[in-house]
Amino acid sequence: MTTQVLFFGQLTDITGTSSLKMEEATDTDQLKQALYSQFPGLAAKNFLVSVNQQVITDKTKLQPNSTVALLPPFSGG
């Protein structure tokens, strides 16, 4: 099972990329743990998580080919 992960704003300073694919994560908590292992700096950052463009508040199951995005505070306008 593959999940597309997107990073935005200042989070890209930590990840060095704006997207990557993760295997084996079946929910958003597993995915976050895997991302924290790969990018320890992320754990200290403040961000929202969206699954298929919907911001989630609780642990959410991932379907094959879900897109998860890590969204730091917005600063448009």
Added chain:
Amino acid sequence: MTTQVLFFGQLTDITGTSSLKMEEATDTDQLKQALYSQFPGLAAKNFLVSVNQQVITDKTKLQPNSTVALLPPFSGG
């Protein structure tokens, strides 16, 4: 003693002119009475009075060459 009198907006429908000169009025009450005699329709109208561009609230003495204006409700913009 001469007072310049200005009429604006719908008041000009009654007076047929936007300005005239009045003699002998020494205060704004005398002036209004003289105007009501000349233009009876004015008495039923709602307007403010200014003397030399300042809106007055009470009877005001007129100096020679004062300018008095009758101002119906504003409707700019």
Added chain:
Amino acid sequence: MSDHKPKNIFVQGPINPAFIGESIAKHASNTKIGGHSIFLGQVRADEISGKKVAAIEYTSYQEMALEKMTEIREAIFAKYPLTCMHVYHSLGVIKEGEICLFVFTSSAHRKPAIDACTECVERIKAELPVWGKELFEDEGYQWKVNQ
């Protein structure tokens, strides 16, 4: 009354949208600005007892209006941290769909610009000696009443 000669706000005829674009462009050089707020009044083709308004003819007691506008301008600059404020009001016959009022405020941040613009529009409508005569399409007119 203010000591300096009041700034003119009146323009004969409608306000050209291209002029509004040019006014905005002029502010690019003031890099302390973060937000602009603009209000535009447009002549509405109201229907009144079956008659359609085709135009509004504006007249004013200009000397008094400009003194009052100076007073409003000073009060708004004292209340809000603005970088600038521009006001234009049409006189004469303005046809339906044309712009008759242009209020433009700028500030480092959005809130003062927006609040100052709104307050300025309200004060212009309530306090400036300006009158609108609504000219009907066919014939006749009625005097505009501000809400």
Added chain:
Amino acid sequence: MSDHKPKNIFVQGPINPAFIGESIAKHASNTKIGGHSIFLGQVRADEISGKKVAAIEYTSYQEMALEKMTEIREAIFAKYPLTCMHVYHSLGVIKEGEICLFVFTSSAHRKPAIDACTECVERIKAELPVWGKELFEDEGYQWKVNQ
């Protein structure tokens, strides 16, 4: 999520003031309009610990932002009697003094136009997944924080 394809609001590079003038001019044909309210965001040359902001580079999660903007648009049209609303947000590098946001609402009367414009600007800043990177004059950058 809305059924129809969301309307694009993003433009690459700054918003041209002449385009704003043209947008205003297009509304002359809608003679039910009595008032327009416009908000413009302009890139401010802020000084941050002695460094001057020369430009802001905007990026967005566009698909999500357009869905959210559709939701905001529908909520605002449900709340206020508007004739129309237009929103443009820049992406890419926008230099100091250039326009990066253009929100434009129109209504028969001034109050709904003004209130809808203000609410739209607040919601855009709070809810759209857009990020600004403040690029300093000399070198370096910092991520913009909205108040």
